[in-house]
Amino acid sequence: MPDNEWDPDDYDGGHGFVAEYGTDVVELLDAQPGERVLDIGCGTGHLSAEIADCGSDVVGIDTAEEMVSQARENYPDLTFEVADAREYDPGAFDAVFSNAALHWIPSEDHDAVLSMVADALTADGRFVAELGGQGNVSQIEAAVRAELADRGYEAENPWYFPRLGEYASRLEAHGLEVTAAWLFDRPTALEGGTAGLREWIEMFGDTVLAPVAGHEHKAILDGIEERLRPDLYDAETETWTADYRRLRFVAKR
Numbered sequence: 054m055p056d057n058e059w060d061p062d063d064y065d066g067g068h069g070f071v072a073e074y075g076t077d078v079v080e081l082l083d084a085q086p087g088e089r090v091l092d093i094g095c096g097t098g099h100l101s102a103e104i105a106d107c108g109s110d111v112v113g114i115d116t117a118e119e120m121v122s123q124a125r126e127n128y129p130d131l132t133f134e135v136a137d138a139r140e141y142d143p144g145a146f147d148a149v150f151s152n153a154a155l156h157w158i159p160s161e162d163h164d165a166v167l168s169m170v171a172d173a174l175t176a177d178g179r180f181v182a183e184l185g186g187q188g189n190v191s192q193i194e195a196a197v198r199a200e201l202a203d204r205g206y207e208a209e210n211p212w213y214f215p216r217l218g219e220y221a222s223r224l225e226a227h228g229l230e231v232t233a234a235w236l237f238d239r240p241t242a243l244e245g246g247t248a249g250l251r252e253w254i255e256m257f258g259d260t261v262l263a264p265v266a267g268h269e270h271k272a273i274l275d276g277i278e279e280r281l282r283p284d285l286y287d288a289e290t291e292t293w294t295a296d297y298r299r300l301r302f303v304a305k306r
Contacts, residue, residue: 075152088147094154098124139165143173151182174306186300196280229304249293
């Protein structure tokens with residue numbers, strides 16, 4: 054996965070919408086008392102805790118040690134592990150869940166993840182997840198690329214945003230039957246007021262900015278804001294809106 058640096062306090066304090074929107078995916082999961090559920094990309098553990106509140110036995114995994122440490126502090130009675138979904142030895146689970154995490158895994162590694170999920174699920178087990186879909190943050194990504202190119206940098210794309218049909222085929226290739234899938238626009242108001250966009254880029258796109266010299270960061274972020282201000286900024290409410298597009302699915306073994 055990309056070597057994004059995660060600040061769990063900043064993640065929870067300034068980007069709480071990630072977990073808030075994930076509540077809908079938890080409802081779709083419909084976890085039952087006594088079920089064993091694996092949460093891939095658990096972050097600071099808030100959605101794992103919602104699943105546990107249903108009476109399920111949850112194991113949350115994430116590659117970011119700092120996020121797992123925060124999850125353990127937040128919810129000391131739950132189980133969280135520093136682990137990579139591509140290499141995880143899961144044991145048996147009635148359901149696998151993931152929210153806003155799978156798009157951080159490169160396309161070429163998703164077969165390893167889906168193989169792990171298929172092996173983990175019990176008979177009739179289900180995989181319920183949401184990730185960025187084709188076209189997610191396309192305006193933001195285009196502005197970042199253009200601004201970096203104008204300054205002599207080449208932007209690295211740290212995300213995988215698949216088409217619905219493409220990902221359904223990948224799931225089915227691993228013996229997972231897709232029973233429901235949606236690709237939908239979800240414009241998302243960013244926290245942080247006038248600084249909301251640059252804070253979002255600094256949190257979720259620091260891999261993109263990694264090649265940029267430190268003294269140029271502010272000027273580049275200023276330039277990105279100017280490119281996107283006409284379409285994504287509401288001056289009256291001082292709110293930036295990210296052009297999110299999400300892929301959500303339910304698949305069964």
